[in-house]
């Protein structure tokens with residue numbers, strides 16, 4: 317049985333104290349150059365407890381489908397029996413030391429989600445460990461056996477909870493050691509065994525990277541098919557034969573129509589971010605693609621997302637077998653968005669946005685990466701042009717530039733990405749500390765996914781949503797997402813100074829001692845002639861070091877610069893016509 321403590325998913329966790337730049341420079345978890353977090357979080361860092369696989373009840377939405385549920389705590393005796401049973405399933409060479417988890421009372425216990433408790437073979441386990449993964453996250457632990465044993469599955473967990481590996485790992489094991497091993501095609505020119513469909517090119521590349529790393533370790537090859545890239549390279553790979561095809565619906569459909577892909581021998585179909593793919597109008601393409609499978613009874617279909625509106629569930633009933641399983645870690649809990657994120661709203665008219673955003677970044681990004689979401693491609697380009705060190709990402713940008721931009725952002729070449737919804741889904745980028753949404757999105761799903769680009773894999777983050785108090789209605793998003801927004805006003809000079817002074821001090825301390833003699837006499841002149849005390853001169857130097865040289869007053873109600881909010885109180889009621 318799992319031994320981690322289960323926290324109430326409706327109760328937001330306190331956000332860890334913000335890391336200042338000073339801290340992050342010395343944080344051993346960070347890679348010095350990129351500021352990238354290198355340490356992987358453990359399953360025990362996540363908010364929900366893992367549920368041992370394959371515990372079902374039959375209250376699904378039809379007669380045969382069933383939900384994976386959290387089982388009742390078992391007795392110690394049952395526990396031992398279960399452990400014995402599990403041990404049988406585990407591949408031979410796994411009698412190794414198990415990772416321990418620390419319980420709330422400080423006691424150390426065996427981690428029920430340790431890799432060795434699952435049928436994960438040696439090469440895959442080694443690769444996972446190399447990547448810092450010692451145990452499975454809850455959604456992975458809950459669905460691993462179900463997928464490996466052949467069921468169709470609908471999987472839902474909050475953003476950043478590891479849904480990708482929840483399908484990657486059991487699929488790989490099934491192909492190499494499991495039920496689909498015997499019948500899968502091998503050799504030159506083989507037809508694919510797995511097809512994964514995703515809504516955006518960037519996400520397709522990211523999921524391909526996972527299949528490449530983990531599948532590669534098991535001798536499986538994969539290729540990524542997406543629009544905006546030349547057909548030729550993709551065609552060559554398909555002709556040579558691949559085991560796993562990952563792609564966006566439009567390009568996959570093109571290849572099918574050109575006769576480049578034969579899906580007749582498929583073993584797995586995966587719809588990742590299924591709701592977005594269907595919302596984007598890919599329903600017909602997806603249906604056409606899925607319809608290419610000769611015998612639907614021989615293919616397993618998996619559908620994953622952090623958001624599954626009811627209409628998607630109905631569509632799922634068309635694509636998945638009637639006895640499909642459902643693993644829903646969000647379910648009817650009120651809070652649908654990430655609970656590792658501090659959700660903030662801030663009043664701001666559209667004309668004040670461009671001046672305000674740099675200060676929000678100063679105050680809330682903790683020196684990490686920021687993604688700013690705009691509603692239109694045009695405003696993404698405009699804003700990226702105004703913000704220093706920012707680049708735009710949207711659908712009108714050439715594919716090759718999109719790839720360069722994303723890889724530059726991932727590697728820390730620049731720290732602010734201004735994007736449309738093309739970056740809202742699935743993207744997993746290290747050390748994104750802050751999400752800014754320039755206005756409330758039209759649907760609640762967009763809010764959940766955008767804010768979920770931070771606070772991933774047990775880390776914390778901040779999501780700030782700007783809204784025009786005269787025009788926007790944030791209560792619908794609040795109601796439907798279950799988020800209790802923290803209302804704040806625009807950062808004021810004191811807040812900004814507090815946020816950046818650590819960074820400024822660090823910059824000054826880091827200046828090499830060797831330059832001091834050269835500047836010493838200028839410093840003495842300044843001190844003697846400026847008529848200012850040392851402390852004031854130093855304060856000015858700190859402000860200048862971080863480029864903050866002008867104190868801006870801002871309205872608390874609209875964030876407009878040079879406006880002051882006044883609160884009038886009268887001793888007696890004021891009567892007006894209204």
Ligand SMILES: Nc1ncnc2c1ncn2[C@@H]1O[C@H](COP(=O)(O)OP(=O)(O)OP(=O)(O)O)[C@@H](O)[C@H]1O
Pocket residue numbers: 356357358359448449450451452453456473474475476477478479480481621622741742743744768769772773
């Ligand atoms: N068992 C694990 N241990 C440690 N880290 C993990 C584990 N599983 C996944 N991760 C890491 O967690 C991060 C989030 O995973 P992933 O992108 O799959 O989340 P997701 O649930 O699909 O999120 P979204 O809904 O936003 O698409 C990734 O960086 C991934 O490498």
